[in-house]
Amino acid sequence: MTLLWFLLRVIPAIRELVRPTEVLPLKVGDRSAGEVDLADEARVLGSVAARRRVMTGAAAWIGAPVIAEDRMRLGQGSVVGGPYLPATVSAPEVELGQGAAVYGQVSAPRGGPTF
16 A cells, blocks of 8 residues: 555656656747747746847746847746856846846846836
8 A cells, every 4th residue: 555655656757757748948949039928937948039028927937048139027936047057147128026036147237127
């Protein structure tokens, strides 16, 4: 009975390792699109770049540098990088939501208000 209880917890983890479903890379080929809007709780394994603006919903995670040529807004609780995964955020103006975190450098020549 104990073995069955243990397997009930392990089987979903093994299934996720074999066929991951939670995190999928966002495929953005170039910056010609102009704007990138990420939904709440979106996960991006690579970098994000846009000719105009980058906007993230609440609790989004981006694992690499984020670059916008005009403006960037990181939603409430959004995270760029990680403790062992430094990432740069760069835009003329960067807005940070409550609880947003950047594990690396923030470059915002025109300022960085919080909301």
